[in-house]
Each structure stands twice: as structure tokens, then as C-alpha cells.
Amino acid sequence: MLRSSALAAAASCSLLAACHGGTVPNQVLTKPAAVSAPTPITRANGPWSYRPSTQRQSFIVDQRAVIAIRLDTATRIDTVSSHAEVAFTVAPLTSGVTGSVGAFLVQSAGRAAATPVGLVTPFPLRAEYSVRGLQLDFTAPRDAVPCASTALAVAQSLRDLWFRPPDTLRVGTTWEDSSSYVVCRDGIPLRATIHRAYRISGISEREGRALLAVSRTSRTVIEGTGAQFSEAVAVSGTGSGQLVYDLDPTSGEIMSANGTATLDLSLRSRVRTQIVRQAVEIRISRS
Numbered sequence: 001m002l003r004s005s006a007l008a009a010a011a012s013c014s015l016l017a018a019c020h021g022g023t024v025p026n027q028v029l030t031k032p033a034a035v036s037a038p039t040p041i042t043r044a045n046g047p048w049s050y051r052p053s054t055q056r057q058s059f060i061v062d063q064r065a066v067i068a069i070r071l072d073t074a075t076r077i078d079t080v081s082s083h084a085e086v087a088f089t090v091a092p093l094t095s096g097v098t099g100s101v102g103a104f105l106v107q108s109a110g111r112a113a114a115t116p117v118g119l120v121t122p123f124p125l126r127a128e129y130s131v132r133g134l135q136l137d138f139t140a141p142r143d144a145v146p147c148a149s150t151a152l153a154v155a156q157s158l159r160d161l162w163f164r165p166p167d168t169l170r171v172g173t174t175w176e177d178s179s180s181y182v183v184c185r186d187g188i189p190l191r192a193t194i195h196r197a198y199r200i201s202g203i204s205e206r207e208g209r210a211l212l213a214v215s216r217t218s219r220t221v222i223e224g225t226g227a228q229f230s231e232a233v234a235v236s237g238t239g240s241g242q243l244v245y246d247l248d249p250t251s252g253e254i255m256s257a258n259g260t261a262t263l264d265l266s267l268r269s270r271v272r273t274q275i276v277r278q279a280v281e282i283r284i285s286r287s
Contacts, residue, residue, distance in 0.1 A: 046170035046200075048210070048249035052095050057253060058087045058287040059161055063280055070275040081107045085287060086158060088125060095164055096128040097136060104154055116150075123151045127162070134164050134177035135194070153183050156192075160243060160257065160282060163198065169212060169249055173200045188226030190235055195219045204246070211255060214245040222265065237265035243282060257284040 061084040069076045088099025102122040107113035115121060127136035138155040159179075166175055180193040195218065202213040220239035227233060243259030259282045267274040 046168075046173075046203075048169045048212070050165050050167055050169050050249050051252050052090045052092075052164070053252040054090060054092045055251075055253075056087060056089045056099075058085070059254075060085055060285050060287045061158055061161065062283045062285075063157075065278050065280045067279075068277045072272060079109050081113070082157075083107075083113065084154070084158060086125070086161065088161075094128060097125065097162060099125045101125055101151070101154060101158075119150055119154075125151075125155055127155070129164065130179075134175075135159065135179035135196070136162050137179070137181070156181060156183055159194075160259075160284060161254070163196070163216070165198070165214075165247075169200055171200050171203060171212075174198060188224055188228070188233065188235065190222055190224035193221045201244075206246075206255075209248060209250065211246045212249055214247050216243045216245065216259075217241065218243075218261070220263065222263075228269070231269045231271065234268050235265060237263060237276075239263035241280075241282075245284075254284065255286060258282065 062081070064081045065079070067078040067080065069078065083103070083105045084101060085103040086099060086101055088097045090097055100122045104115060104119065104121060105113040106116055125138070127138040129135070130137045136159070138152055163177060166173060174197070176195065176197045178193070178195045180191060182189050182191050184190065196216055197218075198214055198216045200212050201215040204211050204213065218239075218241040220237075220241075222235065222237040222239070224235040225233065226235075239262055241259060241261030243257055243261075245257040246255040247253075248255055261280045261282065263276075263278040263280075265276040265278075267276070
């Protein structure tokens with residue numbers, strides 16, 4: 001059956017388990033994000049006009065996954081963490097993203113944090129919004145085939161950094177987006193379908209500036225088939241997540257975010273079944 005490192009590669013919440021013992025890109029960012037002038041809070045519920053920032057932004061994405069793997073009657077617990085440093089610019093007309101991943105480090109129990117074998121950082125990052133949904137579609141230079149691109153797999157794991165709100169925001173405003181894409185692990189293509197729902201749940205003040213609390217829930221469905229050691233393997237799974245962003249509507253930038261996600265996977269072959277449950281903590285901060 002698939003190794004534990006293969007289990008989370010298709011999860012929208014992270015590539016933590018997939019990066020364990022695998023190839024993953026890394027990135028480092030040093031350029032500070034632009035700071036706009038504070039805007040006093042004058043209305044309790046808005047509205048605010050939202051426009052995405054066109055300034056270069058830098059983020060750190062830290063994820064920690066606890067992975068329980070049950071095979072027959074035995075259960076093993078793994079803990080895997082990842083640290084990504086990302087910088088990007090949003091195009092003013094299309095809201096597409098161009099940037100780079102400067103560092104990507106993975107650490108499992110008893111091992112030092114390291115860039116996965118075969119990964120070279122920094123590597124470029126590019127994505128556009130598709131007509132099918134409101135989530136970004138990622139491409140990786142020189143890697144047209146998803147199963148051949150580690151950089152593309154890492155980019156998929158960073159999706160929590162981007163969303164596109166309506167032009168006008170108030171407390172209580174809601175919107176949704178969705179996407180379907182393929183990621184691969186150990187040669188098995190896995191299709192992840194993700195639906196995300198957002199709500200402006202509150203407002204706070206930081207240094208005289210209004211920050212909107214954006215509460216996001218997500219649902220994930222994963223399906224795939226392939227072969228392991230000449231045995232046919234079918235993979236299926238479902239996941240869910242919650243994340244709360246602090247969004248500056250004036251600058252159009254995410255200031256921070258925190259949340260959790262879970263993924264349950266079933267890997268079945270002719271002779272056995274492996275059950276995996278992954279619980280992830282997610283923290284996004286400015287760098």
C-alpha cells in the first residue's frame with residue numbers, strides 16, 4: 001500500500017504527509033510588504049470597497065499534521081510539519097498571481113527540518129483564475145505533466161493564501177468558490193475537488209485600521225486509482241477545514257490566518273485496506 005508520505009498529497013489543506021520523504025519545493029522571501037496609511041473605522045458593518053493589492057506580498061505558511069495510519073489491526077502515528085516562504089504579486093486586471101517559493105522545509109519526528117530530496121528552491125509560482133470557478137489554476141514552468149512536477153504539488157498545498165472576495169464587503173457578506181485538480185503521489189494520480197465558503201463574521205481595529213474577520217469553511221473529495229507493487233489500488237477520501245483570516249479591505253491584503261483541517265483516506269487493494277486520518281493545524285503570517 002502507499003507509504004504514509006503518499007497519503008496527504010491530494011489534500012487541499014497541506015502536502016505535509018506527501019512531503020515526508022518526497023520531493024517538494026522551497027522558497028524564501030525577504031522583501032517587506034508595502035504598508036498603506038491607517039483608515040479609521042467609521043461604520044460598524046461597512047460597506048468597504050475591496051480591490052486586491054498590486055504590491056508584492058510575502059507570507060510564511062506553517063502547517064503541522066498528525067497522521068494516524070491503520071493497516072489491518074496495527075495503527076501508526078506520524079507527525080509531519082512544513083514551513084513555506086512565499087512571495088507574490090497580484091496582476092491588477094486579472095488578479096492572477098506571479099511569484100516564487102523561496103523556501104520549503106519538511107520535518108518529521110526525530111529528524112531535522114530539511115528541503116525534500118530533489119527539490120530546488122527558489123522556484124517560480126504562477127496561477128490564473130479559471131472560468132470554471134473562483135480558485136486559482138496553477139502552472140509550473142518546465143513541468144507540464146502534474147505527476148512530474150513537485151513544484152506544482154507544493155503550489156497546490158498553498159491555496160489558502162488566495163481567494164477573491166466580492167468588490168463590496170460588509171459584515172455578513174458571503175461568497176463561495178470551487179476547484180478540481182490532479183495531484184500525484186508514488187505514481188498514483190489523485191483528483192481533489194474542493195469547495196470553499198466564506199463569510200465576513202466580524203470587524204476589529206489594529207493600529208487605527210479596520211480588519212475584517214473572514215471565516216472560511218472547506219469541503220474536499222479525493223478519488224484516484226493506480227498500482228502499487230503490481231497491485232491495483234483505489235484511493236478515496238473526504239476532508240473539511242475551518243480557517244479565519246484577518247483581511248485589510250483598504251489594502252486588499254491578508255494580514256494573518258489560523259485554522260485546522262482534517263482528511264480521511266481509504267486505500268484499498270485486492271488483499272488489504274489502509275485507513276488514514278490526517279489532522280492539520282495551519283498558521284499564515286506576514287514575513
